[in-house]
Amino acid sequence: MSSVRKLMASIANSLPLKHGISLWCPQHASLNRTRLPSSFRSSASARRYGVVSCAFANENREFVIVGGGNAAGYAARTFVEHGMADGKLCIVSKEAFAPYERPALTKAYLFPLDKKPARLPGFHTCVGSGGERQTPDWYKEKGIEMLYEDPVTGIDIEKQTLTTNSGKLLKYGSLIIATGCTASRLPDKIGGNLPGVHYIRDVADADSLISSLEKARKVVVVGGGYIGMEVAAAAAGWKLDTTIIFPENHLLQRLFTPSLARRYEEFYQENGVKFVKGASIKNIEAGSDGHVTAVKLENGSTIEADTIIIGIGAKPAVSPFERVGMNTTVGGIQVDGQFRTSVPGIFAIGDVAAFPLKMYNRIARVEHVDHARRSAQHCINALLTAKTHLYDYLPYFYSRVFEYEGSPRKIWWQFFGDNVGETVEIGNFDPKIATFWIDSGKLKGVLLESGSPEEFQLLPKLARSQPHVAIAKLQKASSVEEALELAHASVQAGAV
Secondary structure: OOHHHHHHHHHHHHOOOOOOOOOOOOOOOOOEEEOOOHHHOOOOOOOOEEEOOOOOOOOEEEEEEEOOOHHHHHHHHHHHHOOOOOOOEEEEOOOOOOOEOHHHHHOHHHOOOOOOOOOOOOOEOOHHHOOOOOOHHHHHHOOOEEEOOOOEEEEEOOOOEEEEOOOOEEEEEEEEEOOOEEEOOOOHHHOOOOOOEEOOOOHHHHHHHHHHHHHOOEEEEEOOOHHHHHHHHHHHHOOOEEEEEEOOOOOOOOOOOHHHHHHHHHHHHHOOEEEEEOOOEEEEEEOOOOOEEEEEEOOOOEEEOOEEEEOOOEEEOOOOOHHHOEOOOOOOEEOOOOOEOOOOOEEEOHHHEEEEEHHHOEEEOOOOHHHHHHHHHHHHHHHHOOOOOOOOOOOEEEEEEOOOOOOOOOEEEEEEEOOOOEEEEEEOOOOOEEEEEEEOOEEEEEEEEOOOHHHHHHHHHHHHHOOEOOHHHHHOOOOHHHHHHHHHHHHHHHHO
16 A cells, blocks of 8 residues: 555544545545445435545546635635645636635725725735735645636536536535625616616726726715725715715614714714715616616605615625525525535535524624634634534624725724623724623623724623623723723633
């Protein structure tokens, strides 16, 4: 027996058989199949398992990642760290670019052209977390096969085969679904796809929007969430007449309290942004050339616009993977604490995964770059090693706006934990403000605007520890610094 085969036999005998472990045989050009024990078969269908060649002369791939976003890039890095990428990993993407840090698209990418906007290759993964910039050359050097602009259109679970738009067949050993989300769109019948209407999920979308901003005079942003706030801030940097329309009572209603939202709204208004709250769109109007001219609201009023950006949410991109197992409550593909789906050998990570949020004992689907990064790393580590610990994610959200040169003030907030219970707000927004969520006497979540690096580093510790905090004492804090010190002291007291 060769040294390689002895090594493989040793690994196979020493590791407990676990859902998703792949054994790679570099000397076999065909896909040999072995049966999993019945306890590891999907309840829907028994999946055959096998080993594949690292030579891509045929359709066989050992590991395939479907999707080209943040999760795919961080998963690729983790494969490389384990020495399991070279000649074994294939990434299939609908985009023309190697994976990149998608948050840049609604932030620095949209800066005015004289304000040093972000451009590729500057924000390829994994620079967002301080890692190496993974350019197309990086993937070549690491022996990773990249299939660009060729999205997966079909899957045969029994045959472990993917079909791409170009007709390519890919036979996989382990499959990682990292397809992310698609932008929610307004219906065509009310003008959702007229020239001048923009959605933003990828570089092509951002490029199209920039072309419009260069010629725009009046911009309407539909949606008061992350996308709406970030795009409106960028449009203000272009010195454009900018209006945000949304049906809720205040900005980012799923997270901000009314009083906190009012602070942000005042700052936006100081920067020339107008608000139309509690409004619903009836239709988008167009001129004789077919290009947008205005947004008509259900109340009969009309707002002129030559550029419209729709930011009304996103939907998990699950097609063509519905058979893998959907979660009908939060959407996306159901996985366990190691991102395994109901089909052995198939995993789902990032925005598309409906996973157990361990610390809050519920199933969640998180659309955020931090979860995309962490879920990718956890999944691949579990796939390639004998580690069996479950994903224990602390919800984290952030945003940065008005960061371009010449801005009167840069805005950057971070939130950790769960926004449930009573709220205590400390500070006056200038220079900083903090909001604490207290439920049954425990600190559940905390948001900080314009904090110091040390203060931001304290937030996850507070949210994960969930210390008992006296609301009355917290309310008497004279500053954000004092409030954070009180919360931190509660953590230390609890530890003692």
